[in-house]
Amino acid sequence: MGILVWGWIYLLFLIEAALVPMAMAFRGRFRGAERQLARLARHRTAPLAVAALAVLLRLAVLPIEGVPVPGVHDEFSYLLAADTFLHGRLANPTHPLWTHFETMQQEHQPAYASMYPPAQGLVLAAGILLSGAAFTGVLMSLGAMCGALWWALRGWFPPGWALFGAALAAVRLGMFSYWADSYWGGAVAATGGALVFGALPRLVRADRARDAALGALGIAILMNSRPYEGAVFAVSAGVALIVLRKAAGRRAASPILIGTLCAVLLPAGALMGYYNWRAFGSPAAMPYSVNRSTYAAAQIFVWQAPRVPPPPYRHQAMRDFYMGFELQHFLLARTPGGYLRIMLAKLWTFWGFYVGPVLTLPLAAAAWTQRHRRTRVFLWLIAAVAAASAATPWFAPHYVAPITAVLWALVTQGMRALSVWRPGAPRAVALVCATMVAVRIAMAVSPVPFVLNYPMTWATTWTMQLGREEMMARLQQVGGRHLVIVRYGAGHDPLREYVFNAADIDGSEVVWARDMGPEQNRELIRYFATRQVWLLEADRKPPKLMPYLTGAVSP
Numbered sequence: 001m002g003i004l005v006w007g008w009i010y011l012l013f014l015i016e017a018a019l020v021p022m023a024m025a026f027r028g029r030f031r032g033a034e035r036q037l038a039r040l041a042r043h044r045t046a047p048l049a050v051a052a053l054a055v056l057l058r059l060a061v062l063p064i065e066g067v068p069v070p071g072v073h074d075e076f077s078y079l080l081a082a083d084t085f086l087h088g089r090l091a092n093p094t095h096p097l098w099t100h101f102e103t104m105q106q107e108h109q110p111a112y113a114s115m116y117p118p119a120q121g122l123v124l125a126a127g128i129l130l131s132g133a134a135f136t137g138v139l140m141s142l143g144a145m146c147g148a149l150w151w152a153l154r155g156w157f158p159p160g161w162a163l164f165g166a167a168l169a170a171v172r173l174g175m176f177s178y179w180a181d182s183y184w185g186g187a188v189a190a191t192g193g194a195l196v197f198g199a200l201p202r203l204v205r206a207d208r209a210r211d212a213a214l215g216a217l218g219i220a221i222l223m224n225s226r227p228y229e230g231a232v233f234a235v236s237a238g239v240a241l242i243v244l245r246k247a248a249g250r251r252a253a254s255p256i257l258i259g260t261l262c263a264v265l266l267p268a269g270a271l272m273g274y275y276n277w278r279a280f281g282s283p284a285a286m287p288y289s290v291n292r293s294t295y296a297a298a299q300i301f302v303w304q305a306p307r308v309p310p311p312p313y314r315h316q317a318m319r320d321f322y323m324g325f326e327l328q329h330f331l332l333a334r335t336p337g338g339y340l341r342i343m344l345a346k347l348w349t350f351w352g353f354y355v356g357p358v359l360t361l362p363l364a365a366a367a368w369t370q371r372h373r374r375t376r377v378f379l380w381l382i383a384a385v386a387a388a389s390a391a392t393p394w395f396a397p398h399y400v401a402p403i404t405a406v407l408w409a410l411v412t413q414g415m416r417a418l419s420v421w422r423p424g425a426p427r428a429v430a431l432v433c434a435t436m437v438a439v440r441i442a443m444a445v446s447p448v449p450f451v452l453n454y455p456m457t458w459a460t461t462w463t464m465q466l467g468r469e470e471m472m473a474r475l476q477q478v479g480g481r482h483l484v485i486v487r488y489g490a491g492h493d494p495l496r497e498y499v500f501n502a503a504d505i506d507g508s509e510v511v512w513a514r515d516m517g518p519e520q521n522r523e524l525i526r527y528f529a530t531r532q533v534w535l536l537e538a539d540r541k542p543p544k545l546m547p548y549l550t551g552a553v554s555p
């Protein structure tokens with residue numbers, strides 16, 4: 001990665017690191033505001049207030065961040081799921097010319113559907129249903145995450161600390177990160193993890209059906225958002241619950257606990273099986289596994305050998321993605337040196353997104369409290385998911401979203417330890433975070449061309465700038481319906497993919513299809529005989545959209 005790309009993030013982290021000791025020397029107090037916040041922390045509306053804060057903060061930076069535009073494979077897949085649900089279907093029938101629409105992270109056989117579990121798609125669908133915009137679903141998921149974080153932290157800490165930690169998450173995760181600026185998700189799985197984590201201490205203290213139900217709901221969310229890491233986290237939390245209950249002199253399980261878990265999880269499991277059956281032909285056919293078995297040569301775990309022979313590919317772009325980008329990364333992870341490099345890259349990405357310089361100090365201070373039982377529980381849960389992540393070569397921060405609440409609890413625990421040494425430490429952290437928001441806004445509006453979309457940190461908006469929306473807007477100005485045949489050149493970057501469609505391909509105003517040569521293209525054009533046909537030469541600089549047939553009107 002060139003210095004122009006990485007330089008800005010180093011600058012941002014240097015500014016943040018320099019502000020930490022300066023803020024620690026700050027002796028000011030905000031007595032009036034702190035009294036009001038302490039009163040709010042004890043009020044029953046505290047989780048709603050934190051949820052509203054997360055939404056309002058993201059809306060506040062809308063003039064510079066804007067509504068996210070999809071550009072990554074995964075985003076289009078989640079949006080396909082949302083559109084499918086809004087059509088009243090769990091999956092779509094396979095199109096008769098489906099090979100022209102075949103693309104990454106989507107399935108066309110046995111049905112046309114997203115390769116991902118349904119939770120994120122359902123949230124985006126809810127946003128579209130309520131306001132016409134999938135971004136509303138993103139906002140709702142951010143609010144739900146921060147409200148659930150407050151509830152989780154309140155199970156382990158006094159109300160003031162719970163409010164502080166949840167508000168900190170609203171600032172660090174809800175304003176500039178790709179969780180708030182894309183359709184990839186992260187907040188949904190973090191909400192599920194927070195519900196499980198918050199139920200844990202409450203069920204140690206007492207058997208309450210409400211707490212068990214919320215914990216079970218969290219498990220159901222995890223199984224439908226991040227099934228692998230979510231399952232590891234849920235099992236680890238279950239082990240911790242049994243150990244803690246026994247240490248408290250209580251039975252490992254009670255009729256209320258077992259009955260409530262069954263009342264929530266059995267219907268949830270049945271619905272998951274029904275979804276898999278309707279979409280992929282079998283209750284046990286997980287969407288992700290179906291897609292990987294259809295297209296991937298690389299495996300999920302580093303100890304697995306690549307598939308030989310690889311699956312057949314009908315399109316060079318897809319072959320380049322699965323046999324090039326993916327497989328080369330997977331093969332690198334199977335070498336000692338490559339595995340070490342990938343694990344270090346994971347740690348860097350994790351630190352840059354969740355922690356950064358300002359939270360490194362309280363996270364390190366949490367080590368002073370390792371003799372506390374709660375700290376050991378936190379470390380156990382984080383270590384379990386970290387071990388699960390280390391078994392795969394793939395990583396993005398939302399992969400480990402189930403432990404978001406645990407990480408924030410560990411930071412809060414360290415903050416409490418710091419406050420004993422220096423009472424103003426929490427104020428200093430809050431001050432640095434607020435200042436960094438101002439710095440990030442200044443960078444966004446600065447005439448200096450900072451690269452603000454990579455790498456993945458709390459301050460980045462990571463997406464691919466494709467220009468699909470601008471092309472669609474131009475075609476809509478022309479009027480009528482359109483077919484865009486996408487042609488790639490030699491050396492095409494498979495991450496820059498244009499061929500994604502809505503759930504109802506035939507009913508879409510603009511249909512995107514792969515160039516499969518003159519003969520097969522003629523079949524496609526005959527099928528869409530009433531549409532204007534365009535050719536997109538995607539690897540020109542800039543990409544060029546032109547008439548495919550003589551006499552077509554250029555936008």
